[in-house]
Amino acid sequence: MELSAPRLIRRIEGSSRIGSRVWHTPSVGSTNAALRELADGGCAGHGAVLWAGEQTAGRGRLGRKWVSPRGAGLFVSVLVAGAENRILYSMASLAIRGAISSIHHIPCALKWPNDVLVGGKKVAGILIEQRSDDAILGIGINTGMTRPELDRISPEATSLLVATGRGGDHAVLLDRLLDHLEEQYIRSSRSSDLVFQEWKSALVTLGHSVEVQTARETWRGVAVDVALDGSLLVLNDKRLVRVYAADVRIRTR
């Protein structure tokens, strides 16, 4: 077990809510990996949350690492039962947007496939990993990183500190995030299509000229839709191309 000094900080007996059980650890390799171990050991079920002060081996999408220094971000994983990945990404994006904008009173935009933007730059990312019928939903939100620290990661990244002048209280942000996730989970169990359509209509990507970058090539087209399997449909020279895994930049000129 990777956890150092796990601390149970919130528990509502008998509740099946997201966040009914929240574990906190000052430092961990990856909250996604550690929550999987807790679940494999029978210690975590639907709604269990693992929150870390720092990650020493944080994982990003496309096999990248997620830079997770102490105090500079919210690093959290949630075990979710019975939701399709496409819906989970939609739920999580809407929940992150809701939590950030309700605390910081700033507009957040959503970008395919799973990014949350503030001021046109990425402030949060989502990584979902499958565990039999459950999913481990990992969320990273850049809170306290300074501009020079962010520039070492990417000029396209931002933090709440840079965008608003304050990184904010992580416990408050987590609490709000879990409330929004629970709300989206309930909405999606009534109508997953509603949540998917809401996410889709909030995407800044659609209708724009984009640059698609994969490990092998970079090409341009117009993003026209997101299919039911979550792939981005890009019109490239009269051909509709399905994009499953890539970096997609909106072209401004």
Ligand code: BTN
């Ligand atoms: C992305 O590349 O956009 C996804 C980043 C996801 C990072 C979060 S931080 C908490 C959780 N644990 C991890 O190792 N990764 C996710």
